[in-house]
Each structure stands twice: as C-alpha cells, then as structure tokens.
Amino acid sequence: MERVRIREYRSEDYHVVRELYTAGFTEKANSLFVHVLTRTWVRLTLLASLLGALVLSGSVLTSLVSAVLLLSATRLATGLLLDGGIQLGLREDLQDIGASYMTPGRLARFWVAEDSGAPGTASVVVGTVGVLPCVTQPGAWELKRISVRRDYRGRGVARALCGAAVGFAARGGARRLVLYTSMLQGDAQRLYLRLGFRKVEEFVWPSLAARLIHFTVFKYGYEVPPRDA
Ligand SMILES: CC(C)(COP(=O)(O)OP(=O)(O)OC[C@H]1O[C@@H](n2cnc3c(N)ncnc32)[C@H](O)[C@@H]1OP(=O)(O)O)[C@@H](O)C(=O)NCCC(=O)NCCS
Structure with a gap:
C-alpha cells in the first residue's frame, strides 16, 4: 500500500474504472463454466448427446468430437451470459459515473485507488468502489463496483477503499450498508x-x-457502529 492512495473519482478515470469492473467479472468466466457443468440437467444433456452421436454414427471418435463441440458451445454460452451481466453494469451507474456518484449535494461518491508509481513513471488506477443510497432498501446505502487489479490484491487496497466508502456513508448519516455479490465471488x-x-x-x-x-x-449487510455514525 506504500505508494497507493485512495482519492475521489475524476472524469479522466472513466475508462480505467470500466475496465477494472469488466476485468473483475471476466476473470470469473471459468468458475461460471465449472458451475454450469455441475448442473444435473447439463450433465445429462451432454451424456445424452455423447450416446446419441455414438449410436447414430457408430464411431467413438465422432461422438468424442461432438462432445468437445458441445462443451465448447457451453463454454461460449456461459461467456455470453457473463458478458450480458457485465454490460448491464456498464449501462447502469457506470454509464455516467460522474452523474451517478459525483453530483454535488448527492449522497453518493466514487473512489479509486491510485498507485503514484516509481519516480518518473505515470500513476495508475488499481482499484475502485462506489457508494450510493440503496434503491431496493430505502434508508440503507449500497456499496458497489468493488474491484482491485489482480497484481495489487492482498495488500489491503479493497479494505482501504471500503473504509473510505463506509466513512463517507456514516458521515452522511447512514446506519446500514448493504451490497450484492454472487456465488462466483468467493474472494x-x-x-x-x-x-x-x-x-x-x-x-x-x-x-x-x-x-x-x-x-x-x-x-450482505453492515450496521454502522454508533461511534462511526
Ligand atoms: C475481492 C477483492 C476486491 C479483494 O481485494 P484486495 O485488495 O485483495 O483485498 P484486501 O487486500 O483489502 O483484503 C482485505 C481483507 O479481506 C481478506 N481477503 C481479501 N481477499 C481474500 C481472499 N481471496 N481470500 C481470503 N481472504 C481475502 C483479506 O484477508 C483481508 O483481511 P485482513 O485485512 O483482515 O487480513 C479482489 O479480490 C477483486 O477485485 N476481486 C474481483 C472483483 C470482485 O469480485 N469484486 C467484488 C464484486 S461484488
């Protein structure tokens, strides 16, 4: 964390913020594929296709090739599904980050973690978080878009980003924070x-x-301790 500082979002961060969000989800593509393969109906369909190809062609090689093709199609479909979710986020609050989070007087804010770089090198944005009033739970605030570049993980960057967001919400009068995550995001x-x-x-x-x-x-929910509120 030595060279990494947390600062408020600026318009020039727009593309890197969207890239970090996209990368954070895209890296889950294999986990989603593995999860899909654990579904019983998917396994039965794959097995039925394998046997069907074997019976129709009478060739083990042909049935193996069809199984590989079917697996590839399944992998492609899960990738497209994940991409649909990513596009949804990019069209929501990340479409116009300034308007969503940085409008003066609005109870919302967005931060980035920035590595100032070694002397003589450019600074680089390596993490993000936003907070805004929760649409689905009036009275609560929602943390969103938490993502840290892979090579900066495990150094407390996300903890520092979330600390900034929780502190901001607490100072704004928040008593409860919420966030949504998925089965793909164990970390x-x-x-x-x-x-x-x-x-x-x-x-x-x-x-x-x-x-x-x-x-x-x-x-997930978090009750803001009275000392922070
Ligand atoms: C989840 C994520 C943001 C964590 O970022 P990070 O900067 O590595 O997290 P930190 O280093 O600040 O870790 C903070 C705490 O969480 C724990 N933690 C974070 N990642 C962990 C992991 N993979 N396994 C176990 N503990 C983990 C740390 O042990 C640490 O606890 P400590 O401070 O008490 O020791 C990062 O892995 C990421 O960007 N993932 C992909 C995007 C994503 O899934 N975002 C969430 C969308 S809902």
Whole structure:
C-alpha cells in the first residue's frame, strides 16, 4: 500500500474504472463454466448427446468430437451470459459515473485507488468502489463496483477503499450498508466478512438463464457502529 492512495473519482478515470469492473467479472468466466457443468440437467444433456452421436454414427471418435463441440458451445454460452451481466453494469451507474456518484449535494461518491508509481513513471488506477443510497432498501446505502487489479490484491487496497466508502456513508448519516455479490465471488465474500458484513439474504437471480443454472446472489449487510455514525 506504500505508494497507493485512495482519492475521489475524476472524469479522466472513466475508462480505467470500466475496465477494472469488466476485468473483475471476466476473470470469473471459468468458475461460471465449472458451475454450469455441475448442473444435473447439463450433465445429462451432454451424456445424452455423447450416446446419441455414438449410436447414430457408430464411431467413438465422432461422438468424442461432438462432445468437445458441445462443451465448447457451453463454454461460449456461459461467456455470453457473463458478458450480458457485465454490460448491464456498464449501462447502469457506470454509464455516467460522474452523474451517478459525483453530483454535488448527492449522497453518493466514487473512489479509486491510485498507485503514484516509481519516480518518473505515470500513476495508475488499481482499484475502485462506489457508494450510493440503496434503491431496493430505502434508508440503507449500497456499496458497489468493488474491484482491485489482480497484481495489487492482498495488500489491503479493497479494505482501504471500503473504509473510505463506509466513512463517507456514516458521515452522511447512514446506519446500514448493504451490497450484492454472487456465488462466483468467493474472494469478495471473504473480504466482506473480514470487514464486518454479514450475509442477510440469498436468492437465485430472477432471469430464465439464471434460474436454469441456479445462479445465486447474496446480499450482505453492515450496521454502522454508533461511534462511526
Ligand atoms: C475481492 C477483492 C476486491 C479483494 O481485494 P484486495 O485488495 O485483495 O483485498 P484486501 O487486500 O483489502 O483484503 C482485505 C481483507 O479481506 C481478506 N481477503 C481479501 N481477499 C481474500 C481472499 N481471496 N481470500 C481470503 N481472504 C481475502 C483479506 O484477508 C483481508 O483481511 P485482513 O485485512 O483482515 O487480513 C479482489 O479480490 C477483486 O477485485 N476481486 C474481483 C472483483 C470482485 O469480485 N469484486 C467484488 C464484486 S461484488
């Protein structure tokens, strides 16, 4: 953390913030693929296709090739599903970060973690977090878009970012903070538990594709201690 400082978002951070958000999700593509392969109906479909190809062609090689093709198609489909989720976030608050978080007088704010770099090198944004009033739970504030560049993880960057966001919300009168995460984000869930958040709700994301693969979302809550409020 020596050279990394937390500062408020500026308009020139726009692209790197969106890139960090996208990268944080894209890295979960393999986990999502593995999760999809654990679904019984997916396994049965793959098995039925393998056997069907074997019976129709009479060739083990052909049935193996069809199995590989089917697995590749499944991997492609899970990638597209993940990309759909990413695009959703990019079109929401991250479409116009300034308007969503930095409008004066609005109870919202966005921070980045910036590495000032070695002498003579440019500074670089390596982490993000935003906080704003929660739409789904009036009275609570929501932490969003927590992401840290891979090579800066495990050094307390996310803890520092979340500390800035929680402090800001507490000074604004927040008593409760919430955040949403998913079954793909085990590392983030461990972070939230370390920060004092507790899991308060668990549900399958309400879309057909999410229901088919049982894509589970978790809501975490945090009560602001009176000394911080
Ligand atoms: C989750 C994430 C933000 C953590 O960032 P980080 O900078 O590595 O986290 P920190 O170093 O600040 O860790 C803070 C605490 O969380 C714990 N923690 C963080 N990642 C952890 C992991 N993978 N395993 C175990 N504990 C972890 C640390 O042990 C630390 O606890 P401590 O300070 O009491 O020792 C980062 O892994 C990330 O960007 N992941 C991909 C994007 C993502 O999933 N974002 C969440 C969207 S909901």
